[in-house]
Amino acid sequence: MTEKLQYEQAVEFDVDLDAEALSIEIDAPESAAVAEKIEYRKRIASDQPVPAKKHMGQTAKNRIANTVIYIVLSAICVVWLLPFFGIVFESFRCESTGLAGYIFPKKWGFDNYVRLFTDENSNFLKWFGNTLMMGLITSVVQTVFVMAVSYALSRNRFKGRKLLMNLMLVFGMFPGFLTLILLYTWMSDWGLTMENAPWGLIVIYIAGSGMGYYIAKGFFDTISHSLDEAARVDGATQIQIFFKIILPLSKPIIIYTILMGFMAPWGDFVMATFMANNTNAGYNVAAGLQWLLTDSMINEYYTTFCAGGVLVAIPITVLFMLLQKYYVAGVTGGAVKG
Amino acid sequence: MEKKQTSPLVKVVLRDGSESVNEQVLLFEIEGNSYCASAPRTHTDNNAREIILCHRVKPSADDAETEVGKQVVSYWEQLPRGEEQDRVFDEFCRLYELRQQEKQRREMQAAEYLKLGKWQRFVYRLKQFFRAVPAWFASFFKKIGKFFKNVGLKIADNAVDLFNTFKNGSWSTRVSFLVMGFGNFVHGQWLRGALFLLMQGAFIVYMVLSGAHWLSLFGSLGEVATKEVYDSVLDITTTEHIDNSFKILLYGIITIFFIFAFAYTWRLNVKQCRICDEITRSGKKVKSAKEDLKSVIDDQFHKTLLSLPVFGIVMFTILPIIFMILVAFTNYDYQHDGYNNLFTWVGLQNFNTMLSFGSGLSVAFGEILAWTLIWAFFATFSNYFLGMFVAMMINKKGIKIKKFWRTILVMTIAIPQFISLLYVSNLFADNGIVNAYLIKWGIVSSPIHFWTDGTLAKIMVLVINIWVGIPYLMLITTGILMNIPEDLYESSRIDGANGFQQFAKITLPYMLFVTGPYLLNSFISNINNFNVIYLLSGGGPARADWGDMGGYIAGDTTILITWLFGITTGAEANYKMASVIGILIFIVVSVLSLIVFTVMPSNRREDDYS
Incomplete structure (x- = not known):
């Protein structure tokens, strides 16, 4: 108990000194924050648990909302994944090497991957x-x-x-x-x-x-x-x-x-x-x-770039997905604590 | 006596030995010492004489373990009884009164504040902020004054201390003034002694061999760049390089660093000898070399941990930045490369060029700065709200396969940004897929110039940035959203709040409160968001009317950081202007952080809400 108090106090001081170091006048916003806190507490206190009433239309309404959400989420997934499928398709395109005005290759093959490792420019x-x-x-x-x-x-x-x-x-x-x-x-x-x-x-x-x-x-x-x-x-x-x-x-x-x-x-x-x-x-x-995508190279190497992108993305994505849990924890913690 | 600060929670040991945790605490200074006085709340005015005075040690390493209360320095009791005690006591009472008044005032302020609406509160806070600005400046200058005063006092203190040490010290201490570490050797601390001696040796050798040379040229950054040398044996004339401004500037800074480090070590050496003297005099034993070695992994372990990383930071971050700050005051560019043509100090001329109104460069700077801020603002908040929106949709009760949706979005984070950004950039190229399909389907007759039309390019980078950023925000907000107590929603629903009201009154305030610092961070990182801008639009379309600098023509989507990159990587690299831009970015970022930290309440005490 004692250590905890003293520790808190040390932290308290840290904060105050911080503000001092940045030469900030903290009084007013602080009181505002306190006021907000009080209000919030009051709001919680006044919330009386009341048995929930069931509306007749509730479930139907909910179903419609959920359907809309499913549609939106599916659309989001498509939009987010499209470029990646695009890259994969491009990487298998054999008939030309520059930008093409269509998604699906006309001739499929591993030419670009081979070029990636054998071409003199691509290292x-x-x-x-x-x-x-x-x-x-x-x-x-x-x-x-x-x-x-x-x-x-x-x-x-x-x-x-x-x-x-x-x-x-x-x-x-x-x-x-x-x-x-x-x-x-x-x-x-x-x-x-x-x-x-x-x-x-x-x-x-x-x-x-x-x-x-x-x-x-x-x-x-x-x-x-x-x-x-x-x-x-x-x-x-x-x-x-x-x-x-x-x-x-x-x-x-x-x-x-x-x-x-x-x-x-x-x-x-x-x-x-x-x-x-x-x-x-x-x-x-x-x-x-x-x-490979600079102006003088792009017409010859665009599809090669896509092949390279795929080869880079695969191992990184696999690793990332395996350790995703830790990434999420770190990023979230960082966001909350700043 | 000066009131220093009030602290809400301090544990105090009363004179009868009992402890009390107290809110009514005053911290103040009497003649440079910090004291705290406390009046237990239960005590009424009648026995207000129970106000306790205790010595408050400066918050320091030991703070957590000691003594805040235990060390009730009986300052009070040491005082001469009677008048002096009464005087101090009266002073306390006065301060206590002041504190009460201040508290009352704040409470009233808070009550007023509660009556305000959402926007009024924001305006109020903003007003408070700007009202505080003059006070800041005043306190800023006061602090600078205080800083110099403190430095002066410290130097004087040190001088007095040195003099006393010399006067009262043993002979070995006196020798240590000249030969560092001598005292340590005499006292058997060979390890410390050897380190001090090594430092002194290294310093002398360095200064004689090169330090003095660099320092002497530091004021001019070199006088002669090249000299024609005639070789009589081979009968040819060769050009010999004499001075190198770049090196002079760099090693000049390093030498100055080194001098400060040496001065500090020298002072430490004298101080340690004094301490050794004192310890021996009191009959105890000084720390042996073995104990020193042990402390490296024990009580001084944090220094061991910090040494290498901090050395890295000083050499590879702080030193280069100081170097570049100084470059902003020189004429270092591709014409004055410091090797073939020396560069030299030019004062504030570069800032003048950049900021003078009306000239080509300052117009470009103004527009680029404005776009940088607009970009950072929209990039941050569009991502924030849309990301939160997506997270809320996935979180909603009754939505199935939540994990599937999340995984798909998270996967897009894993793929290195440059791949997806370069691909998307080409997707929207004049001859890219999007234009090809638009033409094929007869929606447009000629390609839309996504990247060569200024306004369109700006919109495009913002939209594609949303595509990049939503998964991150979804990840970050998901966890926090789930922390919001469910009963809040429940009860608000019973009160008849609809979804939007719930969002505006519960979700949003909570989120803003918790992720406030994150928002600031992401705003700053968007100011420096090189990848998205550079890989998508390359900063173009170029604006010829701005003229080029460093062989690089900035464009409509150029932000400060890509401008900096363009200027320094071109064939006509203009380092001096790059440094100026770097310093200006720093100023923008630091001012913004300062404002945000003051206006936002959320940066303090995050636990309060949960």
């Missing part, structure tokens, strides 16, 4: 390998970093903590792309651009990963402090608490972080293009496949 295997490597390495190291930062910030109150969090908040408001101008020069000094761009990107992804601590910190905040206390009483060191108590409880958030880290390189277009600097061998799938 698909290399791109895929680059991206896979980036995804694997980044996801592991990034997870270690994120866990470390979020645990340290969630469980400890140390000097400079607030400063560190504010710094990350403020610098996070700059567009990240801006840093690339310097980082490109830097990486090229170390030979980590052009065909080695994947390695440079790995360094950049990992180095910045500590900034994305919010969601994991929110998760750690919800783990009861009494666990730590108990372990502390039993003589556990901090490192033991971290590895033996907190981490085993954090499986969902760890999987979420790994998943996010793994998926990021597949969709990263900006950084990959910038770091590879027109070197085909340094592209990831996003940069590479987009390059």
Whole structure:
């Protein structure tokens, strides 16, 4: 009880100091919020449970509403899935390679997939390998970093903590792309651009990963402090608490972080293009496949692009669907806690 | 005495040893110390002398474990009896009175507020916000003043402390002023000593070898770019590169970072020697190197955890951003690349070019900024409401195969965005499938220019963004929607509310309350939503009347971030302007966050609603 109170109080202070740091006058909106709360409570209190009356027309009306909803949902599903079927159909089109004005191919075949791996311009295997490597390495190291930062910030109150969090908040408001101008020069000094761009990107992804601590910190905040206390009483060191108590409880958030880290390189277009600097061998799938669609290439490679898209989408989708539960938990938690 | 803040819940240990959790607490400062005074609610004015005074330790690491109450510093009792006690007590009473008045005022305010309607409340809050603006500025400048005052005071404190340490310290401490870590060695802390010494060595070597050079050129960013060198052996003239503005700027910043780090370490070194002295003097033993090593995984474990990630952030995020901020004050572009042609400081000239009214660039900037904000607004809210709508449809009682609908939508999240966006972009191309079918079915006679007509392109990116965003929002809102207590709907239905009223009065307020921070985040990420814009329309159709910058002509759908990309990746890369745009994006984002955080009530205490 006592710890809880004091903890709450510490949190209370955190909030107040926050507001102070941002130099915000909080009085008025706060009182407004309080008023709203009071009103809400009153509303709940006055809600008397009354036995529900059944209208005659209720069920029929409901049925109509449900039918409408089924129709709308079906329509939504069609609209949302259409492009993906479109890509698949395009990828099997053999009679032409550019844009075509129809959905169903006239001649079906695997030509585009073959081209994807054999054509001199398409370096698909290399791109895929680059991206896979980036995804694997980044996801592991990034997870270690994120866990470390979020645990340290969630469980400890140390000097400079607030400063560190504010710094990350403020610098996070700059567009990240801006840093690339310097980082490109830097990486090229170390030979980590052009065909080695994947390695440079790995360094950049990992180095910045500590900034994305919010969601994991929110998760750690919800783990009861009494666990730590108990372990502390039993003589556990901090490192033991971290590895033996907190981490085993954090499986969902760890999987979420790994998943996010793994998926990021597949969709990263900006950084990959910038770091590879027109070197085909340094592209990831996003940069590479987009390059197939540039004005001079599109007429010859449009269907090849679609084949590549299918090959990229399949493994990612399967992985994602398997771990969907964790993704949903992470995203929802992040949305609620901000 | 200055009233500092009021805190709603503080536990206080009364003088008779009992504990009391109290709402009536005042925190205030007497001569720089924080105190809290508390009057238990049960106590009437008659025995208001029971007002307790306790020392409030600064909120810190130990806060959770100690002592807030236990450490009832008997400040009160230490005071000379009689007059002094009475004076302090009177002061408390006055503050208590003030607090009561303030509370009453707030309650009245709240009562007034309750009478207002939905929109009036919003207007009220907005008014409050703008009314607060001048006060902010005042407090902002006051804070800056205070900040500098504090820095000054801190430096003075440190100087005094250093002087005292030197005066009173042992000989080893005095040597440590020159040779870092010496004191630690003497006290047997070889590990700390070695680290300090290493730091000093590294600093001296670095400064002599290169740091001083970079620093001396930092003011001019280099004087000579190239020099013709005649080689008498080979009888040829070669061009030799001397200064490199880019490197000077970069290493100049790094050197300054390093100097600060060194100063901090030096101060730490002196402080540790003083502490060692004190510990030895009191007859205890100082921490051994072994204990130091152990603390790395124990009580200092958080520092171990943070070290590498924070180093990464400093080197790869903070340093580059500071570098780019400084670039905005130079003339760094493809003509002044810093290697063949040096660049130099130009002051505020770039901002002037960008923001001066009427010139080509500032017109482009104004329009692009406006479109960026419009885009972010519509992209955020259209997704939000439609996503919520879809989630509600799936959630509705009696709808079957809920999982199936959700899975289909979630699947579209899994597929990398660039694939679907590039495909959809080509779907709507002049010779794409959509136009082909429209012509075939005789709906139009010539292709609709989805991407080359400015207004149409804007609508298209917004619509397709809805297509991209709904699954995410469906996911996020589904869980939250299910948390809304069912009986709220039940009872409102009995009261005769229809579906729309339920949505407006129950669902929407709840959702806005809970997802407020998310809305802000997604607004900000939409301001920087590169992928959707770039992969769909590429920022086009190009607007020739804006002129080009950095070899890139911005277009109708260009938002700030794609503009930045275009300017820096072209053959005539214009880094200085890119930095200016980056800084302006930062300003827009931070001002918006500040406004939203103030106006929205939902950012504080989310638990209240559930």
